[in-house]
Amino acid sequence: MNSFKRNLQEILKYPSAIAGSLIILLLVIVAGIVLATIPYSEAIRLWRGGEEVWYANPQYAPPAWINYFRKEKLPVSFSLDSLETDGEKIVTTFEDVDGTTSRTNITYTFDFQADVVPQEMSLYFDAVYVSKQPFVSIKWITPDGRELRVGDFGVDKRMTYRLSQDEKLKRRLGGVVPMVGLFADPNSETGVPLKGTYQLVLESVSFEKDSSIHAEFVFFGQVFGLAGTDHLRRDLTLPLLYGVPIALAFGLLAALGTSVLTMIIAAIGAWYGGWVDELIQRITEVNLVLPFLSILIMVGTFYSRSIWTILGVTVLLSIFTGGIKGFRAIFLQVKESAYIEAARAYGSSDIRVIFKYLIPRMIPLLIPGLVSSVPAFVFLEASLAILGLGDPVLPTWGKIINDAQTNAALYKGLYYWVLEPAVLLMITGLGFAMLGFALDRIFNPRLRGI
Amino acid sequence: MSKDTLLRVEDLVLHFKTQKGSVRAVDGVFFDLAHKEAVVILGESGCGKSSLAKAILRLLPRNIDKYSGKIYLEGDETMAMDDENYRQNVRWVRMSLVPQAAMNSLNPVLKVGDQVAEPMIIHHGVKKEEALIQAAKMFQHVGVPVDFLDRYAFELSGGMRQRVAIAMSLVTAPALVILDEPTSALDVLTQANIFNVLKRLKQELEVSFVLITHDIATSSELADRVAVMYAGQILEVSDAHRFFNEPLHPYSRMLMASVPRLRANTEPEFITGQPPSLLDPPKGCRFADRCPKRFAKCAEEPPVVNVDGIQVKCWLYTS
Amino acid sequence: MTDKQRDVLLSIQDLHVWFELRRFGFGHAGYVKAVDGVTFDLHFGETIAIVGESGCGKSSLMKTILGLNKPTKGKVIFENLDVGALSGEALRQYRAHIGYVQQDPFGALAPFMNVQQILEEPLLINGVKDAAERERRVRKVMEEVKLTPVDDFLHKFPHMLSGGQQQRVVIARAIILEPKLVVADEPVSMLDASVRVEILKLLRGLQEKYHMAVIYITHDLSTVRYFSERVFVMYAGNVVEKAPVNSIVHNPKHPYTAALMDATSDPDANNALTMRELPPGEPPSLVNPPPGCRFHPRCPKRIENLCEVEEPYDLQADDHLVSCWLYK
């Protein structure tokens, strides 16, 4: 359509509109990709997963990229699973001794260049046997060629061995904490860890024909992934990414629902006048003095914290506000237009006048307001979550901040935990605000004439 | 220039800058006017009449593309004056304006008397009481009861508000008042009343008028001279008697023929087509595509020809 | 054909249209008596002009005919249908029988619809379901009002059209349902002089071709001669003079009509040399109109002790009716 093209051209004249649109476009693309790759049920499973899902992650780990800003580099978390072969890093050898007894050697090799020791190193065993446990002995080879005995034990079907919690190992290392002891540079006074290639060698013997053994070596560094982890070892990229579609959906649906319903109700009131209009006016006046947030908090506390309930209540409470008065004032003016009188003269019904003649006149005014109100709703959803009234099952930005707060993240210096969702919130708000601002400039001068 | 000439406009140009290009709203306008005379600027809507008024009074918007030409007011070249000098000594002191739709743009929260007194206070630095006395005098001249000084604009009828606007333009005793469509939105009787007022003012206050209008019939109520404007240009400048009896320019003739008359039995004829866009007006005669007399030469810009004192911009009159 | 031989299309009988004035939104504060006892018949195919100053009740009368206002008293009968008694769907359907041409063409067109959409609306609303049929009728009516070539205009929006073209769209919309009556409320007062005649001629041509009745409302007497058979002059809510157009123009009887004529200029340089004789003052308030003849405070021919006391009634002189004591 011609006027659409013209409006688009005009929008492109505002740098802020372009920047805002780009931000929104990017968010929408991210939301699309996220929804396509992580189904809703999967997201919820992961988010609610706890230790079983997230055992391989460190706790409270800032994102890996903070190393770029640090002089003292922190070790990055990783895991090596003997079920997968990964070049040099995992080497598994198998030797059949006599048809029943067999030896399996697993060697994990990794490069360590950090200035700080890891939080923890663990082995997650997975043994197959009927009655006789396989036996494993573990060696630690340092970059300078020293070989340390770590431990020897029989392996249960599923068992976890945490190096830092092995009291015997601690004693063997001379009473120092295993993580420090294992990485210690013998020539250094300061206890700076030795850099280079380390190896962890598992030598196991199985005593049954079909017995086998696998182990996943998990190196719990001090930093993790792109976004870091929380108190439950959860990778924060999940809620950060999943928060995009949720924030957009909530913000857009609430803004759209509120604006469209407000407009329709205002149009109906202005058109019919009389008691209909009076009623709408009175409801609005009452609603204006009702404490909006308190009602939401009450609904969240006593009824349901589902995002859909909150969305519904938010829209309901936002319809009858100042907006309805503004729309009404303009509708009352438009109502008197000659073209509406003409429409009545050639037989338009009331409904047709409202939807075909009154409302389309308002749409140019509606759009900037709608776009500008999106951030408010995004922030509202986040605020509720921060107050602990977020949807209990959904991974959202507000929920991250809420978790961070209950775990005293700022007190502990875990700034990433709060800053990441906060920055995303700000970018989203900024995108819509910038576009809304430009749209307002474009659409409003034309409306002054009505 | 004769000694009696009050205003003389030569080749006045005012172009506006817009997104689509330059709008040539005033594009080489000329006319002159003697003391105690009224000249009518006649033209269709959008031909640049109000822009001409703005150009003469230097009431310019910001999007000016070109503003040039010469304006002599009692021999002084006002285009050469700097803005401050112009504001202090010309606008509203020697020339003033009743803008289009003035009666609807009075300040709704000020008493009309105060509004009429305002220019006196600003330009002559007089005290408010003195200015109000002057305003009351003006009310008498334009036929507004003096007790209306204390009323607000919304309490007055359209005709009364228009008279107030006229009083406001006259209160500083300028030699020239430009009236932009002073009666267009008014009823016949009110219109006729305002013209009675203007005729009387012309005699009593010895003021000259530039009357801008598209209404040919009522313009004859005041006109001593007539200038016909079309697409930013002047096509004919004539004296009223000759113009209303028999205009020369083909456009003027067709305009005259389009006027419905109450007292004659002629059937009015309309002019087909529309005026050209001022964004990109045609090269030659701007009236050519509607002109029944068009011939080969009209593809070039016609000169202004003097036919017994009437100036016509048309190839038909070149000998 | 004389009027008597024609059938009556519209009959206005002692029509009163009063608007209640409210103080602070409630509390009665009198009535604006916009139409106060108007009676006339309009015949099939007849054109009449209603002339009067703004605020005299012309538009209120016309809106009552269109069913947009309710009569306070009296009747509007359209082909045996009592318009004042209609409501709901019946009223909606009735309105579609009358074409309506408004004063401000730009305001009369929805700014967000193009010409095709605008012209299709009455058809859609009145049950023309077939899109091809609608387009055919839209094109036909655009040819009628000379919005040609049709394809150039179909998809234009109102702001892309000149005032004259906008008014053509309004006229096309008014006649697209082939009404028996068209009401044109000051259809040319917002247009340029050269376009006015064009639009009036177009309207007259259509009227003759389709034999529609037309009510032409104006305050400009100089155009009525080219347009109407009869002229009704209205003053302060009353019709004060009803006559064939030639009678009015050559022999105005009511002092108000005479004043309107005197105030109307023809282009003539001599106009500038003389003052016009005009009645003093302004039209009265319609809340408390003057007693007796409503024109008496301004009338130069007032008869003392009569005009300000008793209301004059219609005095017949052939087909020339006048409400003035001078013609008793």
Ligand SMILES: Nc1ncnc2c1ncn2[C@@H]1O[C@H](COP(=O)(O)OP(=O)(O)OP(=O)(O)O)[C@@H](O)[C@H]1O
């Ligand atoms: N500030 C402006 N910027 C751009 N274009 C303008 C400006 N002011 C006027 N114009 C254009 O200049 C042309 C002449 O306008 P102007 O108001 O002088 O016409 P006019 O003859 O007074 O018309 P009317 O009879 O409708 O008052 C029009 O095309 C108008 O749109």
Ligand SMILES: Nc1ncnc2c1ncn2[C@@H]1O[C@H](COP(=O)(O)OP(=O)(O)O)[C@@H](O)[C@H]1O
């Ligand atoms: N809806 C209304 N409510 C109150 N007063 C009205 C209404 N419509 C018209 N009037 C008044 O009725 C009088 C006649 O108006 P109108 O019929 O529009 O006159 P005209 O068309 O002759 O100019 C005016 O005083 C006007 O203010």
Ligand code: SF4
């Ligand atoms: S110059 Fe030519 S086209 Fe223009 S008005 Fe004269 S005859 Fe017509």
Ligand code: SF4
């Ligand atoms: S009735 Fe009397 S006052 Fe009224 S118009 Fe006739 S003469 Fe004048």
Ligand SMILES: [Mg+2]
């Ligand atoms: Mg103008």
Ligand SMILES: [Mg+2]
């Ligand atoms: Mg009206």
